[in-house]
Amino acid sequence: xxxxxxxxxxxxxxxxxxxxxxxxxxxxxxxxxxxxxxxxxxxxxxxxxxxxxxxxxxxxxxxxxxxxxxxxxxxxxxxxxxxxxxxxxxxxxxxxxxxxxxxxxxxxxxxxxxxxxxxxxxxxxxxxxxxxxxxxxxxxxxxxxxxxxxxxxxxxxxxxxxxxxxxxxxxxxxxxxxxxxxxxxxxxxxxxxxxxxxxxxxxxxxxxxxxxxxxxxxxxxxxxxxxxxxxxxxxxxxxxxxxxxxxxxxxxxxxxxxxxxxxxxxxxxxxxxxxxxxxxxxxxx
Numbered sequence: 081x082x083x084x085x086x087x088x089x090x091x092x093x094x095x096x097x098x099x100x101x102x103x104x105x106x107x108x109x110x111x112x113x114x115x116x117x118x119x120x121x122x123x124x125x126x127x128x129x130x131x132x133x134x135x136x137x138x139x140x141x142x143x144x145x146x147x148x149x150x151x152x153x154x155x156x157x158x159x160x161x162x163x164x165x166x167x168x169x170x171x172x173x174x175x176x177x178x179x180x181x182x183x184x185x186x187x188x189x190x191x192x193x194x195x196x197x198x199x200x201x202x203x204x205x206x207x208x209x210x211x212x213x214x215x216x217x218x219x220x221x222x223x224x225x226x227x228x229x230x231x232x233x234x235x236x237x238x239x240x241x242x243x244x245x246x247x248x249x250x251x252x253x254x255x256x257x258x259x260x261x262x263x264x265x266x267x268x269x270x271x272x273x274x275x276x277x278x279x280x281x282x283x284x285x286x287x288x289x290x291x292x293x294x295x296x297x298x299x300x301x302x303x304x305x306x307x308x309x310x311x312x313x314x315x316x317x318x319x320x321x322x323x324x325x326x327x328x329x330x331x332x333x334x335x336x337x338x339x340x341x342x343x344x345x346x347x348x349x350x351x352x353x354x355x356x357x358x359x360x361x362x363x364x365x
Contacts, residue, residue: 109133109358110168110335112159114365118167119160122309122316127169130158135337137352142206143293147350151341155190155354161361167320168192170337174314178342179221180237186342187222190308192319193336194359196289198326205336205355207290216288216296217304217321221342224284224308232280284308285319293349323361330363 110133119126135155140147158169170190178188195202196213203212230236234243253260265272285306287299308317327333334356340346 109360110135110157110159112161112166112359112361114362115160115162118162118165118320119169120167120305120307120318120320122169122171122307122318126160127158130160130169133157133357135354135357137337137339137354140349140351140353143349145349147346147352149344150352151344151346152339152352155337155339157337157357159359161323163323163364165320165322166361167318168335169316169318170339171311171316172314172339174341174343176343177221177310179225181222182237186345186347187220187340188315188342189218189220189340190315190317190319191216191218191338192321193338194321194324195334196324198324198331198333202334202356204292205334205353206293207296208292210291210295213289213291215299215321215324216290217285217306217319218288219285219306219308219317219319221308221315223281223286226281227284287321327361331361333359333361335359 111131113130115126133156135157137152137154139150152172152174155170155172157171160167170192172190174188178186181187193205193207193214193216195208196215203209203214207216208214226232234241253263270277283302283305285302285304287302287304288296289299290296304319304321306317306319308315324333336354336356338351338353340351346352
């Protein structure tokens with residue numbers, strides 16, 4: 081007897097022999113298809129033949145600050161695994177690019193959430209429960225822009241600005257001198273104290289842990305990675321994270337997703353999100 085994932089592969093083969101029909105869609109679950117290597121680029125050809133799960137997004141109207149106006153209707157998800165890691169490709173519609181940090185600006189973003197342990201009774205999808213944590217890999221467009229090479233400079237964030245005197249770029253202090261470094265710390269206290277949110281970013285993804293609303297905190301280290309690119313109609317983002325310790329071959333667990341639209345001032349709890357979605361992790365064939 082063939083597994084459900086085996087039937088999906090058969091459909092892919094048939095589709096490929098019938099004039100390039102689109103890949104099958106998995107209506108009820110996300111299938112992490114087994115691959116020897118993972119595709120970290122959202123535009124990689126390896127993603128084309130994988131089944132797509134269309135996850136309807138819901139208002140976050142459970143805790144404050146709530147989101148009461150619908151924005152992004154759905155996120156289209158594909159997944160693959162090499163046995164040690166999981167890669168999720170998220171794609172959604174977004175007419176505007178929001179990747180600039182500043183007062184009153186909000187970044188486009190997305191997140192992938194998994195329960196820390198695999199059990200029939202999963203914690204609440206609203207970021208877990210006390211004593212029942214969830215693991216979250218969070219991608220932000222503003223971080224991606226920095227990783228892609230946007231300088232950490234006022235003229236990069238405000239291209240029309242004319243700098244008369246700015247502590248980080250003032251010509252009166254030689255770059256790298258003790259005086260310049262002391263001035264930089266004075267005007268960037270978060271960076272001086274080692275606040276991880278201050279940057280500069282080496283990755284566009286951060287690993288977080290939560291045990292319910294208002295308990296979100298950074299994980300001990302960020303082991304996930306990712307990459308996001310603009311598409312013709314929005315964003316495509318790949319998030320690659322380690323396999324949860326309790327998930328083995330041909331295992332089933334749950335996964336949830338969230339999307340933030342910066343143009344609509346979505347940030348923190350103001351987001352569109354899913355409930356738990358069944359996730360099948362394929363083993364070797």
